[in-house]
Amino acid sequence: MENREFQVLCNNIRNFLNNLTTELKSININEQNINLSENHLNTITSIREKLRSYQPKLLELSDRADRICRASSTAALTMNQIFMTHSSQLDINDSVNTPVFTGYDHQNQLSINQNEINNLQTETIGSKAKRQLNEFRNEFNEINQQITEKVFDSIDRITLWKLRRYYGVPEKAVNIIWNSYDGFNCKIVHGRQLTDTFDVNTGVRQGC
Known part of the structure; x- marks a missing residue:
């Protein structure tokens, strides 16, 4: 059973x-x-x-x-x-x-x-x-x-900013976060080598 x-x-x-x-x-x-x-x-x-x-x-x-x-x-x-x-x-x-x-x-x-x-x-x-x-x-x-x-x-970060405003996050806070992503770039390890710097236009930082 x-x-x-x-x-x-x-x-x-x-x-x-x-x-x-x-x-x-x-x-x-x-x-x-x-x-x-x-x-x-x-x-x-x-x-x-x-x-x-x-x-x-x-x-x-x-x-x-x-x-x-x-x-x-x-x-x-x-x-x-x-x-x-x-x-x-x-x-x-x-x-x-x-x-x-x-x-x-x-x-x-x-x-x-x-x-x-x-x-x-x-x-x-x-x-x-x-x-x-x-x-x-x-x-x-x-x-x-x-x-x-x-x-x-x-x-899409634009969607993210819209949702923050939709749920009542103050405009000032949204702008601070938005500015922190302006010109955001990074490097990654590929084939055991560090790549050149490249711009990151999508996605968000985990924990932010």
């Missing part, structure tokens, strides 16, 4: 992330038009809010994965106990009543059976749940990273 509910939640999160990825891909930024328009910025803001609203689902998935792992471990320990008790009884019976058959390694067969039980338990239940959880966590982080890159690297 727990595993079925876990898979249903996985499917919901998968569909959600696929939709967000499609929305992000709709924001086309190329060399001819590297500015992030106001519409694109609104789309990114919407995507970020959706991603934030779905964080509780990821926490729920983590809780369910933990419960599945605990249940899987309990089942594995129980089966192991039964197996060891049964194999011990077989050893006693073999030593007393059963003749030794050439070509049959009883202890080796017990070891093979034990490994098969362990693999069956860990590979199909607990580890699968944890693997799915980690995949979703990575996808959440990747989408967040894409959002950050698009916002900070490609935003």
Whole structure:
């Protein structure tokens, strides 16, 4: 029951992330038009809010994965106990009543059976749940990273100044920030060498 509910939640999160990825891909930024328009910025803001609203689902998935792992471990320990008790009884019976058959390694067969039980338990239940959880966590982080890159690297600064005024940032403060970007240039490391200085006309400084 727990595993079925876990898979249903996985499917919901998968569909959600696929939709967000499609929305992000709709924001086309190329060399001819590297500015992030106001519409694109609104789309990114919407995507970020959706991603934030779905964080509780990821926490729920983590809780369910933990419960599945605990249940899987309990089942594995129980089966192991039964197996060891049964194999011990077989050893006693073999030593007393059963003749030794050439070509049959009883202890080796017990070891093979034990490994098969362990693999069956860990590979199909607990580890699968944890693997799915980690995949979703990575996808959440990747989408967040894409959002950050698009916002900070490609935003049209004119749009940014408009939004600051729209949300009531005083004109004097806007002008101070605007002036700090006037003539802004930088250098980057490319091929282990520092490039020549070039002007930066889009994007914002993180933390500013």
